């Protein structure tokens with residue numbers, strides 16, 4: 001017989017689907033946004049957003065018990081400090097929660113078929129969906145980029161190339177951190193165009209978007225730092241080492257390649273690494289550090305080292321052989 005504490009763990013696990021849905025739906029109906037920078041009670045929030053008061057009240061209670069909201073004795077709710085610290089305001093996290101809401105649908109509709117040998121299709125995104133996906137990535141990047149910037153030694157770094165750098169959130173964070181730094185973001189033509197259109201004037205001169213395939217595009221060389229942030233996992237075993245080789249080739253003498261991606265539990269990550277690997281089905285994977293290090297060594301990179309960026313992510317840095 002399971003003990004009562006293990007029963008509680010299984011209950012937690014089996015109810016995690018509901019926690020996910022409570023969070024993404026609260027965002028979709030505007031509750032998290034409404035709570036950005038102020039406190040609200042459930043009846044006021046319901047009236048303001050024209051929602052069902054009983055459902056809002058129960059949703060607020062669930063979110064408070066999940067740690068997303070803090071609740072005062074008077075029934076006022078605010079976004080909890082730990083949630084805001086991890087993800088930002090309700091506005092900032094909304095695009096990522098929207099993306100996550102659709103992932104839930106995709107897993108619910110396809111995982112069983114995938115297990116039974118059927119397909120879990122990977123649909124080509126239209127232009128609106130590419131924009132939404134890029135905004136979702138930016139929303140997560142706002143939370144992760146400060147950790148990346150803090151973990152990277154930017155001394156002497158002037159030219160950076162960010163392969164698959166999205167609409168430039170990491171590029172902006174780097175430019176903010178060092179005034180002498182310029183970043184080239186290599187992206188698909190659609191994302192590169194979105195990114196270029198969103199450049200803030202302060203960075204116009206220092207961030208450049210290059211549209212094309214990041215393995216094939218001519219993006220020059222002599223860079224001090226190359227970045228592969230959340231991109232290796234979307235490539236298969238044949239293309240992933242080629243992408244590392246491409247990045248290594250772009251580096252000048254003493255340049256460095258930094259790879260930031262999900263970590264498997266064996267490399268100090270959590271179960272999220274294995275879950276994300278499943279999310280990449282047969283087109284990508286979360287690779288073990290040992291494997292990535294081998295690919296880096298084979299691409300003229302040495303002194304390959306890993307550090308934990310946070311509980312889910314590794315940063316792996318290798319130095320170009322002179």
Ligand SMILES: C[S@@+](CC[C@H](N)C(=O)[O-])C[C@H]1O[C@@H](n2cnc3c(N)ncnc32)[C@H](O)[C@@H]1O
Pocket residue numbers: 134137138141163164165166167169186187188191212213214215228229230231234
């Ligand atoms: C998971 S997102 C990561 C974005 C960003 N690095 C971040 O961490 O927020 C992967 C990015 O790789 C880009 N990408 C995918 N295939 C690509 C290719 N063949 N060439 C250039 N960019 C590509 C996508 O457009 C997307 O923006």
